[in-house]
Amino acid sequence: xxxxxxxxxxxxxxxxxxxxxxxxxxxxxxxxxxxxxxxxxxxxxxxxxxxxxxxxxxxxxxxxxxxxxxxxxxxxxxxxxxxxxxxxxxxxxxxxxxxxxxxxxxxxxxxxxxxxxxxxxxxxxxxxxxxxxx
Amino acid sequence: xxxxxxxxxxxxxxxxxxxxxxxxxxxxxxxxxxxxxxxxxxxxxxxxxxxxxxxxxxxxxxxxxxxxxxxxxxxxxxxxxxxxxxxxxxxxxxxxxxxxxxxxxxxxxxxxxxxxxxxxxxxxxxxxxxxxxxxxxxxxxxxxxxxxxxxxxxxxxxxxxxxxxxxxxxxxxxxxxxxxxxxxxxxxxxxxxxxxxxxxxxxxxxxxxxxxxxxxxxxxxxxxxxxxxxxxxxxxxxxxxxxxxxxxxxxxxxxxxxxxxxxxxxxxxxxxxxxxxxxxxxxxxxxxxx
Ligand SMILES: [Zn+2]
Numbered sequence: 001x002x003x004x005x006x007x008x009x010x011x012x013x014x015x016x017x018x019x020x021x022x023x024x025x026x027x028x029x030x031x032x033x034x035x036x037x038x039x040x041x042x043x044x045x046x047x048x049x050x051x052x053x054x055x056x057x058x059x060x061x062x063x064x065x066x067x068x069x070x071x072x073x074x075x076x077x078x079x080x081x082x083x084x085x086x087x088x089x090x091x092x093x094x095x096x097x098x099x100x101x102x103x104x105x106x107x108x109x110x111x112x113x114x115x116x117x118x119x120x121x122x123x124x125x126x127x128x129x130x131x132x133x134x
Numbered sequence: 135x136x137x138x139x140x141x142x143x144x145x146x147x148x149x150x151x152x153x154x155x156x157x158x159x160x161x162x163x164x165x166x167x168x169x170x171x172x173x174x175x176x177x178x179x180x181x182x183x184x185x186x187x188x189x190x191x192x193x194x195x196x197x198x199x200x201x202x203x204x205x206x207x208x209x210x211x212x213x214x215x216x217x218x219x220x221x222x223x224x225x226x227x228x229x230x231x232x233x234x235x236x237x238x239x240x241x242x243x244x245x246x247x248x249x250x251x252x253x254x255x256x257x258x259x260x261x262x263x264x265x266x267x268x269x270x271x272x273x274x275x276x277x278x279x280x281x282x283x284x285x286x287x288x289x290x291x292x293x294x295x296x297x298x299x300x301x302x303x304x305x306x307x308x309x310x311x312x313x314x315x316x317x318x319x320x321x322x323x324x325x326x327x328x329x330x331x332x333x334x335x336x337x338x339x340x341x342x343x344x345x346x347x348x349x350x351x352x353x354x355x356x357x358x359x360x361x362x363x364x365x366x367x368x369x370x371x372x373x374x375x376x377x378x379x380x381x382x383x384x385x386x387x388x389x390x391x392x393x394x395x396x397x398x399x400x401x402x403x404x405x406x407x408x409x410x411x412x413x414x415x416x417x418x419x420x421x422x423x424x
Contacts, residue, residue: 006170014168039285066187066289069236074163074175083236086174088183088284098284100172106236111190128171 003122005077013041016055021127024119026058028095039095060117061134062091069106085109089131103132136257143260148373149250158246169284177321178235178243180283180412184290185237185324191290192339195237199323200228201345202358203241203365206320208351210362212390217245218366242323244364251373253380261424268424269383272308272403275301278415294416295332295407302405302418310334313420314401315357315382315392316350317375319408320364329407329416330358352390353397360390372408376419379404383423 008018020027030037033050037058044051067087073079085101087109101109102118115131122128135141152158162176169175189195207223210216223241231240261268277294281287303309310333320326327341335356336344350358361367361378368374382392382401393400402423409416 005173006168008168008171066183066190068174068179068182068186069233070173071233071236074159075170075173078173081173084173086172086179086183088289096285096287098169098172098174111187130172 030056037093058093062089064113065090100130144255147252151248152246153248181322182235187289198342202323205350206359206363207366210366216362216367247368251370269380269421270424273302273306273420275418292332293413295329298418299333306420313405317379317406375406379406
């Protein structure tokens with residue numbers, strides 16, 4: 001069946017992240033000068049303005065920083081998922097990542113709940129990092 | 135510009151057919167970048183995310199927000215121009231309204247409106263000769279916390295209301311105790327709570343206690359969003375609040391006029407706010423009776 005939900009729009013900054021996802025790795029930029037692990041990707045460090053950067057692989061563990069539960073499908077493709085949970089996950093390494101909480105009833109999700117990454121291989125090109133209870 | 139003599143009158147206007155067209159929804163659906171990949175759409179999403187983190191951080195939630203939804207509706211019921219003029223709302227109606235993007239229910243969300251609003255600003259000297267007694271700008275302040283919801287590590291506030299409020303109060307040379315009424319940007323019920331809290335009207339989690347007993351309603355000690363606000367009158371961005379504050383100070387509000395008509399204090403000073411980009415930017419204005 002054809003995947004009919006929105007897909008990430010790639011640009012030079014975000015491409016390494018999504019390529020990593022295809023390999024089931026959460027890749028983030030780490031500043032070689034001040035050590036900040038940052039998200040979203042950018043050419044300079046938002047903390048120290050250094051351009052010196054490397055990509056690291058995150059553990060995939062974190063906790064729910066906040067979440068919302070949709071009872072309305074603003075796009076028809078999400079109708080069958082209702083009610084579904086969108087969350088901001090705070091990764092162990094620091095970055096906050098917008099994602100879905102899956103394999104868990106929306107009623108059982110709470111802030112600061114420990115979660116771990118799982119991979120939703122939605123197309124040939126894209127795997128989406130989603131999270132489930134750890 | 136007015137003080138420098140570059141112009142004599144400035145019109146600030148807003149108009150939109152947001153209710154009868156899909157342009158507002160389209161705009162809201164498009165500004166989320168890749169958020170749609172995970173089904174995150176619209177303005178409610180970001181504010182609901184902030185509200186949920188607030189519920190985890192201090193005492194808040196529907197039991198607090200119902201006072202804002204119902205209080206504003208009571209003002210709208212006195213305002214023939216309000217979209218919700220003829221529709222009453224009880225706490226029970228609030229709780230029974232359907233969940234949209236939890237923790238928000240339908241009645242936590244503002245309206246979409248076809249219409250417009252405009253205000254005219256000029257110098258005090260020119261205003262003296264006009265037909266209506268003017269409202270005078272005493273102070274203003276702006277603060278942009280700038281961090282987007284998805285990356286914010288202070289999602290439970292305070293918002294830019296804190297610093298922009300301090301700026302506006304300092305410029306006006308008054309304190310919060312001098313404020314007689316508030317016209318607060320209210321895209322959602324929670325927006326009102328977090329901004330009142332950030333201004334310092336109450337401490338974190340004390341909103342329910344502060345609001346209960348009709349504090350912001352007709353007859354209350356701090357009338358708020360006296361046209362019905364964006365929740366119950368009409369959504370005209372910052373002009374819903376600014377125009378209502380000016381009209382109240384001019385004494386042009388009919389059945390909802392602050393003063394003896396609504397068993398409230400006749401206002402000398404009103405605080406107004408506007409915010410945008412899911413609490414990324416915030417403006418405060420303090421107006422007084424001219
Ligand atoms: Zn750095």
